[in-house]
Amino acid sequence: MPEAPMPDADAPLWQAVLDRDPSPATGPFLYAVTTQGVFCKPGCPSRAPLRRNVRFYADAAAAEAAGFRACKRCDPKGERAALHAEAVRAACAMIEAAETMPSLAALADRAGYARHHFLRLFRDITGVTPRSYAEGVRARRLQASLAAGDRVAEAVAGAGFGSESRVYEDTARHLGMTPGAARRGGVGETIRIAHADSALGPILVGATEKGVCFIGFAETRDALEGDLRARFPNARVVPAEDALAATVRDVVAFVAEPAAALRLPLDLRGTAFQRQVWEALQTIPLGETRTYAGLAAAIGNPAAVRAVARACARNPVSLAVPCHRVVGKDGDLTGYRWGVPRKAALLAGEAKARKLSAG
Template sequence: MSDAAEPLIDHDAGEEALWAALLRREPLPGRFYAVTTQGVVCRLGCPAKPPLRRNVRFFDSVAEAVSAGFRPCLRCDPQGARAGIHAAAVRAACADMEAAVSAGDAVPPLAALAERAGYARHHFLRLFRQVAGVTPASYAAALRARRLGEALAAGERVADAVASAGFGSESRVYEDGARVLGMTPGSVRRGGAGEVIRTAFGSSALGPLMVGMTGRGVCSIEFGEDEARLRAGLAARFPAARIEPADEAASEAVARVLAWVEEPCGALDLPLDLRGTAFQKRVWEALRLIPAGGTVDYAELAARLGMPQGARAVARACAGNGVALAVPCHRVVGRDGALRGYRWGIARKAALLRLEGARRG
């Protein structure tokens, strides 16, 4: 191994940027640095005190650094060994909670989940938030809300559905129905009865699209093969809602969407009625901060949200987005830059990125 006092990096622009990221403790997926005086390799973003620059070497993989004689850092776990163990423990806890909710039993408390996983309570709480992106309590609440929605949609009486889902009282669900379900329990049970959704259609360079709008804002922007299928998809989601032709606001919204597709510039600024869990909404708000023409990968977006092990949870939240373009999930790509799943088709995702890139250039 080279002497520690000898400069070990070339001061070119690429490594200048990596060094600046190291000092900021900024996570950069797929890039690592080794500290020659300590003999360890770390991921960029490691919480350890930054080393002297002359003692740093940069690598494209942990395997390359290990071959050069460095051992993985115990703090940032660049190989992901501990992260895999933590993720498995969290998945097991999630499975326990799902089983309890499905059976109509009480959700295990945090102390019991931590004991089963073999961690101290406070440590397991931190691990769960890192992996899942939410606390165990929030995850359990989302499971209860899902079970409640399924029971109501199946026609159960509200009181029975509330009890079987594990909510303490019917009044609590009614008081906070918008947060729990996106509408009142009675409306869910009636398949959206009482909801009025105005729809407008247009033909874009990416194919037919539909905008659905409630009194609160746009709740749906969907691409499809034709108007009939788009309308049928909305009707399946809200079988008893009143779906009516566009009013002035909905017509204006679809015109703005079509204009944006023709010339994508900046954010598509529309009043939105986003319906999802607290975590999903948090991810969707982060998506809206990605500028047109830019992309991030799932791991990077998870790191921005303070959950470095939460790439899969972020991907699921992206997949649950039903408001194309205004919530630009098409700007999230794989770590290698490859295009991953898009509910409106990979071809549309690629076309959108090309359009935005051409506009930016």
């Protein structure tokens, strides 16, 4: 009777290679192909080699000591990625230092890449286009000048805008308020607030005349109000328990029993990219989740996974913009502004509600 084949101790590693899994559960490793003399990351897009030609190594140093060289496609040593990152950092510095927006051709020439290739690199690494990045730089300059008390015309010109009309055409995009209000540091804007208790602890709702601009929970009342004031440092904050009673009831009811999406008039302020992510979050159905990578793909920018995660972390209206419905690649809950246990509680409640509605 023939002997049974010996079990392959490296079977999990080999499966990760076959799956092209960039973050295998086994932890980081590299594999080498003896017939090609190269070593790769498990997520390498190259065609899978034959198992008998594969060797596994803990790191690049071990693979190189065995006589293998780094694959040029998957860049297992990260050398090409480091060059790309440095080129994009230099481009960002060039944009920051320029009085007016450098052309794409100038940025690409400075980086040493063709324009289309540089544009893809910049977008992949920063999550935005060079133009969007430059608009963010101009908006910061404008906000700083106005906060310092500069006249609107001078601040607009100094920030690199061609005319005041370009700022007034889309004040929310650049400042979240009119230039005059920004010049006064937000003075003149009123945010009404109301506190309540919920199944997840204290809740604070803040709203401008346009809509809800802040929802926080699970911290002390003072801490929640401090968070709101940090986001709107010079606005007038006034208690408005009666005026916001209906909104607060909706929020508390959603936490207790999320039978339907929390629909509220919102006043969202952020960059164009942040608002794009926040709008995508609002399309995730109750009781479902998306990965950060999936959300990045949904907004047409699949490489901007980290930028998407940062936008989720900056979400000012938890629950109404459901950033808790975004999870890690393997379903891990990862971080959450209000605590991972509360994220788990929210998702469990929504899953239960979805199951009951389906039954």
